[in-house]
Amino acid sequence: MSVATFLSDSIAVAENEFRQFRRNRSAILISLVVLPLFFTISLGAGQGGAGTTFSPTANIPIGFVDNDNSLASLRLWQTLASSPDFHNLIQSYNEQAAISELGTKHIYAVIVVPKGFQNDLDNGNQARLILYTDDSEPGLSDQIQSTLTSYAQNFNPNVEVQPHLSQLQRQSVAGVGIVVKGAIFAGFNIGLTTVLAIVQIFAAFYEIAGGISREREDGTYARLLVSPIPIGSIVLGKTLFDILLCIIRTFTVLGISVYGYGARPNTDLLTLLALSLIVALVTMGMGFVAASLKLGQRAVVIIEFFLILFLFAFSGLIIDINLLVGITQVIGNLVPFTYAFDALKRTILLGRPLLSLTFDLEYLIGSILASYALAFAIFHVSRERLIT
Amino acid sequence: MKSFVRDTVAITGKELKQLRRDPVSLILTIMFPILLIGIFIVIVSAFSATSHNVPVVVADLDGTPASNAMINELTRSRFVQVTQLVQTEDQAYQAVANAQVIGAIVIPQGFGVALASGNAFVIVSTDNSKLTSSTFVSAAVNQGAQDLVNQASLGGGVNFRLKLAPIDVITRPISGRPPSGDPILPGFLGMIAILGGFDDIVNAISRERERGTFPRLTLSPVSLFAVYSGKMFATVVLTILRTALMLVIFSLYGLVIRGNLILIFLTTILIAVFTLSLGLTMSTRIRGSATLTVLEIAMTFPLFTLAGTTNSPLLLAPGGRAIADSLPWTYGNDALRRLIYLGAGLNAVAGDLLILLISSLILMPIAISLSKRTM
Numbered sequence: 001m002s003v004a005t006f007l008s009d010s011i012a013v014a015e016n017e018f019r020q021f022r023r024n025r026s027a028i029l030i031s032l033v034v035l036p037l038f039f040t041i042s043l044g045a046g047q048g049g050a051g052t053t054f055s056p057t058a059n060i061p062i063g064f065v066d067n068d069n070s071l072a073s074l075r076l077w078q079t080l081a082s083s084p085d086f087h088n089l090i091q092s093y094n095e096q097a098a099i100s101e102l103g104t105k106h107i108y109a110v111i112v113v114p115k116g117f118q119n120d121l122d123n124g125n126q127a128r129l130i131l132y133t134d135d136s137e138p139g140l141s142d143q144i145q146s147t148l149t150s151y152a153q154n155f156n157p158n159v160e161v162q163p164h165l166s167q168l169q170r171q172s173v174a175g176v177g178i179v180v181k182g183a184i185f186a187g188f189n190i191g192l193t194t195v196l197a198i199v200q201i202f203a204a205f206y207e208i209a210g211g212i213s214r215e216r217e218d219g220t221y222a223r224l225l226v227s228p229i230p231i232g233s234i235v236l237g238k239t240l241f242d243i244l245l246c247i248i249r250t251f252t253v254l255g256i257s258v259y260g261y262g263a264r265p266n267t268d269l270l271t272l273l274a275l276s277l278i279v280a281l282v283t284m285g286m287g288f289v290a291a292s293l294k295l296g297q298r299a300v301v302i303i304e305f306f307l308i309l310f311l312f313a314f315s316g317l318i319i320d321i322n323l324l325v326g327i328t329q330v331i332g333n334l335v336p337f338t339y340a341f342d343a344l345k346r347t348i349l350l351g352r353p354l355l356s357l358t359f360d361l362e363y364l365i366g367s368i369l370a371s372y373a374l375a376f377a378i379f380h381v382s383r384e385r386l387i388t
Numbered sequence: 389m390k391s392f393v394r395d396t397v398a399i400t401g402k403e404l405k406q407l408r409r410d411p412v413s414l415i416l417t418i419m420f421p422i423l424l425i426g427i428f429i430v431i432v433s434a435f436s437a438t439s440h441n442v443p444v445v446v447a448d449l450d451g452t453p454a455s456n457a458m459i460n461e462l463t464r465s466r467f468v469q470v471t472q473l474v475q476t477e478d479q480a481y482q483a484v485a486n487a488q489v490i491g492a493i494v495i496p497q498g499f500g501v502a503l504a505s506g507n508a509f510v511i512v513s514t515d516n517s518k519l520t521s522s523t524f525v526s527a528a529v530n531q532g533a534q535d536l537v538n539q540a541s542l543g544g545g546v547n548f549r550l551k552l553a554p555i556d557v558i559t560r561p562i563s564g565r566p567p568s569g570d571p572i573l574p575g576f577l578g579m580i581a582i583l584g585g586f587d588d589i590v591n592a593i594s595r596e597r598e599r600g601t602f603p604r605l606t607l608s609p610v611s612l613f614a615v616y617s618g619k620m621f622a623t624v625v626l627t628i629l630r631t632a633l634m635l636v637i638f639s640l641y642g643l644v645i646r647g648n649l650i651l652i653f654l655t656t657i658l659i660a661v662f663t664l665s666l667g668l669t670m671s672t673r674i675r676g677s678a679t680l681t682v683l684e685i686a687m688t689f690p691l692f693t694l695a696g697t698t699n700s701p702l703l704l705a706p707g708g709r710a711i712a713d714s715l716p717w718t719y720g721n722d723a724l725r726r727l728i729y730l731g732a733g734l735n736a737v738a739g740d741l742l743i744l745l746i747s748s749l750i751l752m753p754i755a756i757s758l759s760k761r762t763m
Contacts, residue, residue, distance in 0.1 A: 026679050035686055042690030046708035056703040076555075102562045103730045105722075108702065127555045135561035136725040137700035138571035145559045152555035179511045190519065198689070206682055214678070297678035298590075302416060305685045309423060313430040320521040322442065322490070323434045345517035346487075 006236075009229045013237020017211070021241070031245055035203050036195075036252040043191045044261040055085045057147045060140070063098040063110040064089050070118035072127075072157035079155065080111070085147045102134045109133045109144045121157045188261035193344040194317060196253050196272075197279050200246055201337070202308060204280040207242050208287030209300040217297060226386055231379045235372065239284055246280040247273065266351030274354060275347060278364050279340045285371025292378035316341045336367035392617075395610045399618020403592060404625060413591055417626060420587075421580050421634045425641070428576060441469040442521045444491040444528070447480040448473065452500030457539075458510070461532035462493060468528040481513050490515045491525030503536075563646075563729045573643055574728045575697030577634050578721040581656040582691065584630050585623060585663030586684040592619040593668065594677035612756055620664055627660040628653055638728075646731030655727065655737065658744040659720035665748045668755035696721045716747040 021027055064080070066073045080086045090107060092098040098110045112130040120127035129152055133141035215221035224234060250273055257263035265272055290303055312318055314332045321332040332338055343360040346352040354361070407413055446462060448455045463470050471489060474480050480492035494511040502508035512529050514522035596602035605615055631653055635645060645652070667684065674680045692698050694712050701712035712718045723740035726732040 026674055026676070030679065030682055030686070034683065038686055038690065042694055042708075042711070044707075045711050046690075046693045046704050054705055060702055099562070103726060103732060104736065121555075129555055129557045131557055131559045133559060133561050134730075135563050135571070136729040137702060138575065138696070138698065138725070139703055140700045141559060141561055143703055145557060149557045152557050155555055179509050202686065210678060210682075297676075298595075298681065299412065301678050301681040301685065302412075304682075306423060308685075308689065309427055313427040318520075319431060319434045320518045322518070323437070323440055323520055323524070324430070325433055325437050328430050328434070342517075345519075349517045350515075 006230065006233055009233035010236040010240060013224075013229065013234050014240040017238055017241035018244075021245075031203050031207060032248055032252065036199050036249050037256065039199050039202075040191075040195045040253050040256040040260070043195055044188055044257070055147070056143050057085050058087045060109070060144070061088045061090055061107045062086060062144065063092045063101065063107045065092050065095045065098050065110060065112045067095065067115050068113050068117040072118040072121050073113040075157060076113060076117075076129075076155060080148075080151060083151065085151075099132050102132060103136065107134075108137060108140055111148065118157065188257050188263035189265060189349055191261065192253070192257040192263040192265060193341070193348050195257065196250065196276055197317075197337070197341055197344055198308065198311075199249055199253055200276055200280045201283045201311070202304065203249060204242055204246060204283040205287045205290070205304045205307065206301065207245065208238060208284045209290040209295070209304075210297055211238070212288075212291035213295055213297040213300050216294065222386060225379070225383050231376060231383060235288060235376060235379070238288075239281070242280065242284055243277060246277055250276040265348045267347040267354075271347050271354045275340070275344055278361075278368070279337070279344070281368045282336050282340060282364055282371070285368050285375065288375030289371050289378070292375045292382065294382070311335070311337050314338070336364055339363045392611065392614050395614035396617040396621060399610070399615055400621040400625065403619055403622030407591065407622075407626070410591075413587070416587060417584065417630065418633065420583050421630060421637060424576050424579060425634075425637050428570075428572065429641075432570065439466045440521075440524050442467060442491065442524045442528075443471045443489040444468045444493055444525055445472045445474050445480050445483045445489050446470050447475065447477055447492065447494045449477065449497045450495050450499040454500035454503045454508075455495045458495055458499070458532060458536055461535045462528060465528040465532060467524040467531070477511075484513050484515050487515065490518050490521045493525075493529055570641070570643055572698050573638055573641070574724040575692075575695075575721050577631065577638075577652075577656060577728075578659055578695070578717065578724050579688070579692070579697050580630050580634055581627055581659040581720070582663050582717060583688060584627055585660040586667055586681075586688065588619075588623040588626060588660075589664050589667030589671060590677050590681050590684070592622070593671045594675065594680050597671075597675055598677055612760065616668065616752070616756060616759075620661060623660050623664050624657050627657050631656040643728070645728050647727030648731075648733070651734060651737065652724065652727050655720055655723045655741060655744075658741055658748070659717060662716050662720070662744050662748045662751070665751035665755060669751055669758060672755060672758035691715070691717060694718070696725075716744050719743045 021031075064077060066077060077089070077091070081089045089111075092110070095110075095112055098107070098112075101107045102110060110132040112132065114128060114130060117127050117129075129148070131145060131148060133144060135141045212221060215224065225231075254263075254265075254269075254272065258265075286307075290300060295303070314324070314328065315321075315335050315337040316332065321329060321338055324332050339360040343354070343357050343364070346357055346360075347354055407417070444462075446459055448459060459470070459473075462468065468491065472483070474483065477494050480494055483489045484492045492513040494513070496509065496511060499508050499510070510529055510533065512526055514525050516522050593602065596605065606612060635649070635652070638645060667680075670683065671680055674683060694701070694704070694708060695715050695717040696712065701709055701718055704712055719740035723732075723737035726737055730736075
């Protein structure tokens with residue numbers, strides 16, 4: 001068979017896919033609108049964009065009980081109340097009553113200044129603040145504690161108006177400043193790496209594996225398989241069709257991230273598009289393997305759900321691979337998406353040229369070739385069985 | 389009324405019988421909790437490992453006893469592993485830029501002298517594309533500096549004439565749990581109820597539609613309300629089973645459940661019923677079971693962040709918080725946390741439960757009405 005025939009068959013398959021896609025309103029909606037919009041907007045809203053600077057503790061109602069009633073405790077109150085981190089500080093005179101309010105959603109923490117606070121400071125001893133927290137709110141206690149500690153460590157009882165805390169002071173231990181260097185990522189850049197990868201994985205797997213399963217359930221897949229079109233053309237045609245959808249999705253996610261949430265990727269558009277397509281191709285390869293195993297549509301969707309959950313734990317999306325322990329780290333190092341996320345972060349966040357990430361690229365391309373070869377072999381066997 | 393109850397029970401029985409005959413769905417009902425908990429264990433064990441060995445290089449440009457003491461603190465750290473001591477600042481930064489290490493710690497010249505006057509500083513450069521590891525490097529340096537200060541103030545080792553921070557903050561969580569406890573398990577219970585509810589609606593309506601049995605069911609002498617009630621009760625039964633399974637796993641994991649078990653079951657049931665009501669409404673427009681499942685899964689993932697599963701909604705950006713406040717699931721997860729961790733009573737969670745109930749009561753008639761129209 002000539003290359004021209006092979007390509008024309010592939011294009012015919014791709015055209016057929018487009019025709020079917022155009023006729024399916026819900027597929028268009030989910031693939032091109034719901035998934036990119038939903039993931040980007042929900043993550044953007046949660047993290048805040050480039051124009052949003054917010055202190056997580058600023059609007060949380062926190063009780064303040066002053067049992068010392070001294071000049072130092074008054075200055076501490078003034079320091080905290082006038083800071084950008086504690087806008088909702090509520091003064092209370094009864095420690096027990098304030099603590100009993102915890103867990104009722106009226107207040108989420110109580111700062112208690114114990115008796116002898118000023119004495120300790122005057123005598124050069126370390127004074128204490130007691131922070132009662134509603135720890136049923138995950139992450140809240142740690143956040144309030146670290147913010148309060150940064151103020152406490154830099155508090156000078158002899159100064160009426162405490163200087164505004166710099167970022168350096170916030171991160172430092174009294175006596176030793178810690179100057180943090182390293183790339184600071186603009187706005188929604190981290191969100192962009194996550195959303196771009198997740199949206200492509202989610203959509204590409206469903207389109208390839210789900211599409212073939214649907215055709216199988218409709219009975220048209222067997223006909224396509226026994227037609228004179230080579231399996232390679234079928235696979236290539238479906239891949240071409242999905243590549244176009246992936247390009248549209250990349251631009252949608254990128255558009256919302258850049259214009260909606262102020263993401264400023266440190267790489268060029270071509271690199272971003274290339275990486276996005278590599279992620280999609282890895283997923284498509286897996287989708288073809290899943291489809292070749294004759295799974296039903298529902299099974300495909302369930303596998304997809306488990307795949308995404310799996311990636312959250314094992315691919316460096318939430319925890320860096322080097323922090324995983326034992327066998328989980330081995331699994332993480334085997335998953336191709338680990339290298340895809342790594343490449344996305346290094347290019348979008350750090351601005352590394354794509355071609356300098358040789359190992360990541362080699363592993364990803366190897367995975368794509370391996371999964372396509374495996375799917376091709378299984379399709380070939382099933383075609384032989386169908387014919388005989 | 390009697391016939392309504394009888395019909396409802398009959399439909400509930402049918403749903404459960406169907407599930408028993410469908411091994412994939414049955415396994416899924418059990419697999420959801422186990423898989424989620426498995427992921428939780430992976431994440432928690434990564435964070436609570438006794439040592440992390442995040443690779444760092446150190447450049448000591450001071451070469452004094454004080455800088456040596458700082459390096460000693462860093463080599464003792466459970467967060468980082470000092471892989472190399474380099475001579476210059478540039479070498480240290482280059483190691484980070486080349487991805488050889490995740491962090492570079494530079495102790496500048498004059499560190500020892502500045503330490504005595506309380507003006508010392510250390511430079512930390514991290515590969516911030518490694519989002520979690522880079523925070524461990526900062527934590528190690530912070531801890532090292534704190535230990536150095538503590539050691540000096542206690543008169544141990546070399547005396548650098550340092551003073552402790554003027555104020556120490558002592559944190560007391562009201563639940564009495566250790567601060568590094570298991571803060572996301574109740575949220576996972578909520579997620580199981582949501583995922584289960586979505587899965588049930590796909591089984592209950594969409595797949596029946598695909599098989600062609602749903603129109604037959606609605607044409608039988610059973611009211612549509614009884615059909616939906618029956619399907620809802622089946623979900624209630626399944627939610628009770630899922631919740632019980634999760635609570636057993638929690639107990640095996642060592643989580644102390646303080647609240648009233650009946651209230652916990654009631655909360656998960658209300659979460660599932662609300663999810664089911666929403667799913668019913670969606671299923672009137674989206675007919676295919678696979679399409680509906682994809683859409684529901686796509687909705688579920690953002691809920692991990694927005695509905696307070698892994699983090700408190702109070703810590704979200706203002707836009708995210710507004711979304712969180714408008715989602716009834718947020719109130720369900722909130723109630724579960726209060727019940728499980730704080731042992732709260734009915735009056736503490738009544739508002740949350742009422743929001744879930746009212747939301748379901750609003751959605752259910754809409755779902756029935758839309759369903760009638762699209763039949």
